[in-house]
Amino acid sequence: MKNKPKLYSILLLGIVLLLASSLIACEPQSSSAPPTQKPPVSKSVPSSPPEQPPSALVEAKVVRVIDGDTIEVSIAGKSYKVRYIGIDTPETVHPSKPVECFGKEATEKNRELVDGKTVRLEKDVSETDSYGRLLRYVWVGDIFVNDYLVREGYAYACTYPPDVKYTEQFVQAQREARENNRGLWAACQQTTVQPPPTSQISLTIVSVTSPVSPGAYATLKARAPPGAQCTITVYYKSGPSTAQGLYPKQADSNGDVSWTWKVGTRTTPGSWRIVVNATLNTETVSQETYFTVE
Secondary structure (H helix, E strand, C coil), rough: CCCCHHHHHHHHHHHHHHHHHHHHHHHHHHCCCCCCCCCCCCCCCCCCCCCCCCCEEEEEEEEEEEEEEEEEEEEEEEEEEECCEECCCCCCCCCCCCCCCHHHHHHHHHHHHHHCCEEEEEEECCCCCCCCCCEEEEECCCHHHHHHHHCCCCCCCCCCCCEEECCHHHHHHHHHHHHHCCHHHHHCCCCCCCCCCCCCCEEEEEEECEEEEECCCEEEEECCCCEEEEEEEECCCCEEEECCCCCEECCCCEEEEEEECCCCCCCCEEEEEEEEEEECCCEEEEEEEEECCC
């Protein structure tokens, strides 16, 4: 019984230590990371209009239609020229080119679609082209203007990387327009350039392989005066093609002449211009057409 006080002392000490450890455990622990704080609320300060419009989809008022694939718009009181992405319409205002077949019709259709209206502009990758024009897809109401112009035969699909978001859609739209003989596909593809009345030289593009896949061969057949010296130039995005087979030729005794060349495996899908020239007795005529790489 003499050991009871000692036992009580040990039990009491244990209880005290237990209580002390419990109190320490309940104290908040410090952390090396700073506490999360709500960001201060800043008062908005009006900013001056940006030099370029926002890169996201924005509304704009069309103030002028320049041609079939270029417009001028107003955004927040500032004017911008806008070039439609992924398409190309025949020229009407080029300083060094004549008005091309179906160019006026394409301009008038573009004017009918967007002139004076509020449109929505969609950016792809590039902000502007080498002329400082905004590069955009254009929507008016539920109409995708770029697609509409190709699908109805007012424009060619013409892709310039890196802006390729709708390339497949435009190529399909062009195929539909071509197969249904819409617009320029009916009016322009086999048109012979008319020489002056006193000239005896004429040139006709008889056929061209289209569409054609990258890496495949294309053939263009033409008819010129027998013995005429003929040349062909195929224009891609990078410039005139240097493919073998595109060398000058002389029309045979029937006036027939043709070229066959291989389309590069890395050729960008789209419609590409071909120019054929025929020269006889110092007189030269030219004929243009397009072929499609899909």
